[in-house]
Amino acid sequence: MPIHNDHIKEKLNAQFGDGIISWDESSDILSLEVAPSIHLKLLTFLYDEPTLGFQFLTDLTGIHYPDQPARELGVVYHVHNLKENTRLRIKVFVPIEKPDVFTTTGLFSGANWMERETYDFFGINFVGHPNLKRVLNVDEMDYHPLRKEYPLEDQTRIDKDDEMFGR
Amino acid sequence: MARPVRFNLNPKDFTDRGINQVELPDGHMGEGFFATSFDKVVGLARKNSIWPLPFATSCCGIEFMATMGSHYDLARFGSERVGFSPRQCDLLMVMGTIAKKMGPVVRQVYLQMAEPRWVMAVGACASSGGIFDTYSVLQGIDQVVPVDVYVPGCPPRPEAIIDGVLKIQDLIHNESLRRRNGEQYKHLLETYGIQ
Amino acid sequence: MPEQANIVLPEGSLEKQTTTLNLGPTHPATHGVFQNILEMDGERIIKAESTVGYIHRAFEKLAERRPLYQITTLTDRLNYCSAPLNNMGWHMTCEKLLNVKTPKRVDYLRVIIMELSRISDHLICNSIVGVDTGAYTGFLYVMQYRELIYEIYEEVCGSRLTTNMGRVGGFERNFSNTAFQKIEQFLEEFPKVWKEFENLFMRNRIFIERTKGTGAVSAERALNYSFTGPNLRAAGIDYDVRVHAPYSSYEDFDFIIPVGTTGDNYDRFMVRGEEVWQSLGIIRQAYQKVQAFKGTDAEVYHADAPEYYLPAKADVYTKMEALIYHFKIVMGETEIPAGEVYHSIEGANGELGFYLISDGGRSPYRLHFRRPCFIYYQAYEEIVRGTMLSDAIITLSSLNLIAGEMDA
Numbered sequence A: 001m002p003i004h005n006d007h008i009k010e011k012l013n014a015q016f017g018d019g020i021i022s023w024d025e026s027s028d029i030l031s032l033e034v035a036p037s038i039h040l041k042l043l044t045f046l047y048d049e050p051t052l053g054f055q056f057l058t059d060l061t062g063i064h065y066p067d068q069p070a071r072e073l074g075v076v077y078h079v080h081n082l083k084e085n086t087r088l089r090i091k092v093f094v095p096i097e098k099p100d101v102f103t104t105t106g107l108f109s110g111a112n113w114m115e116r117e118t119y120d121f122f123g124i125n126f127v128g129h130p131n132l133k134r135v136l137n138v139d140e141m142d143y144h145p146l147r148k149e150y151p152l153e154d155q156t157r158i159d160k161d162d163e164m165f166g167r
Numbered sequence B: 001m002a003r004p005v006r007f008n009l010n011p012k013d014f015t016d017r018g019i020n021q022v023e024l025p026d027g028h029m030g031e032g033f034f035a036t037s038f039d040k041v042v043g044l045a046r047k048n049s050i051w052p053l054p055f056a057t058s059c060c061g062i063e064f065m066a067t068m069g070s071h072y073d074l075a076r077f078g079s080e081r082v083g084f085s086p087r088q089c090d091l092l093m094v095m096g097t098i099a100k101k102m103g104p105v106v107r108q109v110y111l112q113m114a115e116p117r118w119v120m121a122v123g124a125c126a127s128s129g130g131i132f133d134t135y136s137v138l139q140g141i142d143q144v145v146p147v148d149v150y151v152p153g154c155p156p157r158p159e160a161i162i163d164g165v166l167k168i169q170d171l172i173h174n175e176s177l178r179r180r181n182g183e184q185y186k187h188l189l190e191t192y193g194i195q
Numbered sequence C: 001m002p003e004q005a006n007i008v009l010p011e012g013s014l015e016k017q018t019t020t021l022n023l024g025p026t027h028p029a030t031h032g033v034f035q036n037i038l039e040m041d042g043e044r045i046i047k048a049e050s051t052v053g054y055i056h057r058a059f060e061k062l063a064e065r066r067p068l069y070q071i072t073t074l075t076d077r078l079n080y081c082s083a084p085l086n087n088m089g090w091h092m093t094c095e096k097l098l099n100v101k102t103p104k105r106v107d108y109l110r111v112i113i114m115e116l117s118r119i120s121d122h123l124i125c126n127s128i129v130g131v132d133t134g135a136y137t138g139f140l141y142v143m144q145y146r147e148l149i150y151e152i153y154e155e156v157c158g159s160r161l162t163t164n165m166g167r168v169g170g171f172e173r174n175f176s177n178t179a180f181q182k183i184e185q186f187l188e189e190f191p192k193v194w195k196e197f198e199n200l201f202m203r204n205r206i207f208i209e210r211t212k213g214t215g216a217v218s219a220e221r222a223l224n225y226s227f228t229g230p231n232l233r234a235a236g237i238d239y240d241v242r243v244h245a246p247y248s249s250y251e252d253f254d255f256i257i258p259v260g261t262t263g264d265n266y267d268r269f270m271v272r273g274e275e276v277w278q279s280l281g282i283i284r285q286a287y288q289k290v291q292a293f294k295g296t297d298a299e300v301y302h303a304d305a306p307e308y309y310l311p312a313k314a315d316v317y318t319k320m321e322a323l324i325y326h327f328k329i330v331m332g333e334t335e336i337p338a339g340e341v342y343h344s345i346e347g348a349n350g351e352l353g354f355y356l357i358s359d360g361g362r363s364p365y366r367l368h369f370r371r372p373c374f375i376y377y378q379a380y381e382e383i384v385r386g387t388m389l390s391d392a393i394i395t396l397s398s399l400n401l402i403a404g405e406m407d408a
Helices: A005-019 A039-048 A111-122 B038-047 B059-068 B103-112 B124-128 B158-173 B183-191 C059-063 C068-076 C080-098 C104-132 C137-157 C177-201 C205-211 C219-224 C230-235 C265-291 C295-299 C313-318 C320-330 C372-377 C380-384 C389-398 C403-407
Strands: A020-024 A030-034 A056-064 A073-081 A086-094 A100-102 A125-127 B028-030 B033-035 B052-056 B091-095 B118-122 B149-151 C019-023 C035-041 C044-051 C339-347 C350-358 C366-370
Touching: A005 A020, A005 A030, A005 A039, A039 A073, A039 A086, A039 A100, A056 A111, A056 C350, A056 C366, A073 C350, A086 A100, A111 A125, A111 C372, B038 B158, B052 B059, B052 B103, B059 B091, B059 B158, B059 C080, B059 C137, B091 B103, B118 B124, B118 B158, B124 B149, B149 B158, C035 C389, C044 C380, C044 C389, C059 C068, C059 C366, C068 C080, C080 C104, C080 C339, C080 C350, C104 C137, C104 C177, C104 C265, C104 C389, C137 C177, C177 C265, C205 C265, C205 C389, C219 C230, C230 C265, C230 C350, C265 C389, C313 C320, C350 C372, C372 C403, C380 C389
Parallel strands: A030 A086, A100 A125, B052 B091, B091 B118, B118 B149
Antiparallel strands: A020 A030, A056 A073, A073 A086, B028 B033, C019 C035, C035 C044, C339 C350, C350 C366
């Protein structure tokens, strides 16, 4: 029995009113954007509240919008209530100068490596993470590759001719 | 009292069955002995008992598992015993994408192998980086180790992998005994930074 | 750290109480490239530190450059033991975004292919668990039948392993009679072989001693670590995306979800084994349903979506619209509507999710793969703490870690 969108909206608006920036019902999953200061409290509330019970973290990933000032880097959480079969998407945006987001590893142990991957790709600093190191790239890498300003190919190659390969 | 023979009663005629027999190298044959020079025979002996090291990282590794299976048996070419210890193996088969993080590992495994050693790059990713022209993929293992045979394909069919092994066998058969001590080989290793 | 240490070191000694063993990226038994640095006290593991990323190929960055059809080739290489599953999942994600509905026959054909891939992945996993306990024979028996599955893929799309199968809206060509005949042959011959394989292991005293009780994960820890798929079902939770959020007409099929109790290696082996039987049942039902389409219905193999599905060649040469669509699709200039969509399928290892954000250009703005192997490998450290090394090896292979999916 999927939880109705209105029920979720009502509960969350009642608890967190001004921390919730916007709701978005255009895609198949209800999504909301919240302020970074309250998102951990929101996720904990979603976990503990008996009528909501979103206790499964499906996915955690990052995103970079270079042309949204003060809100460039974002973290997207997909949570799932297995019993009622409802999904929810929560987005948090932080400025690129100070990309600090509270870690959710206390709530979901599965968030550990997912946050390391997001740090590796986007440079988002998860405050309170037990082991925030790069997980997929080499440890010596000094930039965050999935940000939009960095190209896909390795720029240090001298053997590939750019004209032929249409970079 | 011996059992009567039931099988193999009709003698086989091998003349036109298309069965290849290996040609004898030049030498002097006598009653129960055959004398030839060492370099002609050692290639023949080596090529039919290669011990490969399958360095399988990704999809090509699964095609290698299919090659080792009973349908496209690789063991009939002498590579029955695959080893995972480089100190015991002759042929390093690198199958799959090698990322920059993995490059030093391939090099280390290559250094641990004893001469004579051969390297086969199986698949497009090992030969040249394949479809992954990205910041994290090594564009071909010949950036870190000298390669003898490249097998193209994504992934190469098991027949192609077997063809690569046969080409390695040709290389082994025709290799001169002095090659590993010669100037050209030393120069090749120096370009890779291997002493 | 352990109470009764075998070695007693004097105070201030430079030696460490524990041994450090590097279960390095080059593994025997072709599991994939990931590294574990183990701190051991004799045979028992005190701590394990995992390192992944040795085959990081930057799929997510690559996907930002490529139009939709070129991303299918990337999805093949995620879980390469069951490549068509990933292809179908990606096409279904695109269909969700582009609002394309597939006809029933296409759904049933997709179900046949997806279940065949699931079987081929479980075949590898279970036989490799056997190989790691020392039983190489079962592996050779089942590889023979994987060759038959590869032949079916070849009939449908031309390639064995990295299949790049299907298009947005269906398949590129109708299944030929040879494909159906090979599927029938598979349905007839394979059950006997799988029964023989199971007889080798299921009640084998040695196998049970090696796998029962080792590598156990409780249901609460599994849920907290976001486990999905056979690993979660072995722990007792019956979460299967095919039942919770049916896609591709799975609601028309009758199958059960096998569930274990303790989540140890034996349960994982048994859950995967039983899933093979369930998949065989689903393929049989799907095959009968496909054969029930007669006449012109039996010629349907794709949805009617001319903007995203390459039109027939005869039309390209005669009609103007077909020519334009063909040009736009091949050159990758079709515009994807803006929006974001998350679609997940039941991959062989768990919930394989595709999170696609599009801003209206020719390629996605951001594509994220929710990869089950990456997520459940984090739990490995907690699972093997305190177990013996040999049990840790069996746990590693029974978790079914595919390096391509882990690192993406």
